[in-house]
Amino acid sequence: MPESSASEGIVGLYGLLASAELVAFYRLSDDGKLAPTLADKAALAGMAAAEFSHFDRIRGELERLGADPGQAMAPFTGPLDAFHARTVPSDWLEGLVKAYVGDGMAADFYRAVAEVLDPGPRTLVLEVLADTGHAQFAVDHVRAAIAADPKVAGRLALWARRLVGEALSQAQRVIADHPPLADLLVGDGASQLGEMGRMLAQLTDAHAHRMRALGLAD
Amino acid sequence: MPESSASEGIVGLYGLLASAELVAFYRLSDDGKLAPTLADKAALAGMAAAEFSHFDRIRGELERLGADPGQAMAPFTGPLDAFHARTVPSDWLEGLVKAYVGDGMAADFYRAVAEVLDPGPRTLVLEVLADTGHAQFAVDHVRAAIAADPKVAGRLALWARRLVGEALSQAQRVIADHPPLADLLVGDGASQLGEMGRMLAQLTDAHAHRMRALGLAD
Numbered sequence A, B: 001m002p003e004s005s006a007s008e009g010i011v012g013l014y015g016l017l018a019s020a021e022l023v024a025f026y027r028l029s030d031d032g033k034l035a036p037t038l039a040d041k042a043a044l045a046g047m048a049a050a051e052f053s054h055f056d057r058i059r060g061e062l063e064r065l066g067a068d069p070g071q072a073m074a075p076f077t078g079p080l081d082a083f084h085a086r087t088v089p090s091d092w093l094e095g096l097v098k099a100y101v102g103d104g105m106a107a108d109f110y111r112a113v114a115e116v117l118d119p120g121p122r123t124l125v126l127e128v129l130a131d132t133g134h135a136q137f138a139v140d141h142v143r144a145a146i147a148a149d150p151k152v153a154g155r156l157a158l159w160a161r162r163l164v165g166e167a168l169s170q171a172q173r174v175i176a177d178h179p180p181l182a183d184l185l186v187g188d189g190a191s192q193l194g195e196m197g198r199m200l201a202q203l204t205d206a207h208a209h210r211m212r213a214l215g216l217a218d
Helices: A003-032 A038-064 A069-086 A092-115 A119-128 A134-148 A152-177 A179-186 A189-214 B003-032 B038-064 B069-086 B092-115 B119-128 B134-148 B152-177 B179-186 B189-214
Strands: none
Touching: A003 A038, A003 A069, A003 A092, A003 A119, A003 A179, A003 B003, A003 B038, A038 A069, A038 A119, A038 A134, A038 B003, A038 B038, A038 B069, A069 A152, A069 B038, A092 A119, A092 A134, A092 A152, A092 A189, A134 A152, A134 A189, A152 A179, A152 A189, B003 B038, B003 B069, B003 B092, B003 B119, B003 B179, B038 B069, B038 B119, B038 B134, B069 B152, B092 B119, B092 B134, B092 B152, B092 B189, B134 B152, B134 B189, B152 B179, B152 B189
8 A cells, every 4th residue: 555545544544533532522521411410420521531632642643744633533523423413312321321332332443443553553543542431330330220120221222223233334434435544444455345344243243242241132 | 717617618619619610511512512613622622621620630639528529519510500501602602702701700709719718728729720721712712703793792792791690690699508608708797798899899800801801892
């Protein structure tokens, strides 16, 4: 792959990450308004603040590469906003499931991406994906809610399936619209479909694992 | 003032500060959704994240004092939410004016409070009130908007007056409802009204100064 295409791919990847982190900041602070206690509200605000610091890290890296962060991010805000507009949680528990399932899938995706990167970008991508505390917080609260009222499990399992469907459809749109990013992620040419299939299978396995952690049928 | 009343006053003050910072986090992230560009959206998210880190600092201090942060904050969320519910910005510029004028008045108020505190709490209060970058950002954007369309100045000046009226009415409610906090702020007994009057006069002067900085009539 020629140098310019590789660096276009990296700027695309960082733009996607920065955009996702900033959207996650706004989404977590939206979900925090549904929090039943001040402590939960503070916890969500803390997660949002952590997303912002990740965003800030990637934005700095884009600037270091001579890219305009706003330009690098712009192509991805449409699909990300579309995903979130189609999956507005109707209550606190749906918000937690979304934070856990959605961010978990996103993290898996980025980890898969990191494997094909050079050491510098790989370290950065893995660092900004460090768990910001969503996972255990969401698992504890969702399991407690199911223990208190087992019938919420069915509704939340359906909700999680809808999240996955919407996420995959937006991810396909992103990849189809950004050839340099697609090349970076799955290589070009004949092997592309096979690579993509392997990646999706990994994502689906990890998702099933997360659903069991929440106490939900996958 | 007896020891228990003094520490009740400090816990009350920290509860008020923590509550205000957490509410500010959520309000700034709400206002950020109105931002016209990705860069502005990122700037508001950064300010919100700074508010969260101040909140986190005060929460740690409440825990160190053996107080429950949720309990210390609870009495203040009503008036703070009422203030924000009555002053929802209808656009990006109103949001900026609110961030600048509202946070400026809040900071003046806390600085006045800091003067009557012991050195330890005083340093903490002054530190968490360090400007988080709202001021210059808001001034630059509001002045540019007025330069581009001078007739927005009248609307924004009215809006700022409404903000001040609502803020003072909620501040009076907070002080009336919390005698230990009132004692801490204005002393007890005969001098109370005089002290309060002096504090309001200082706040009003500083407000007039901020309105001129924005290019608005006060």
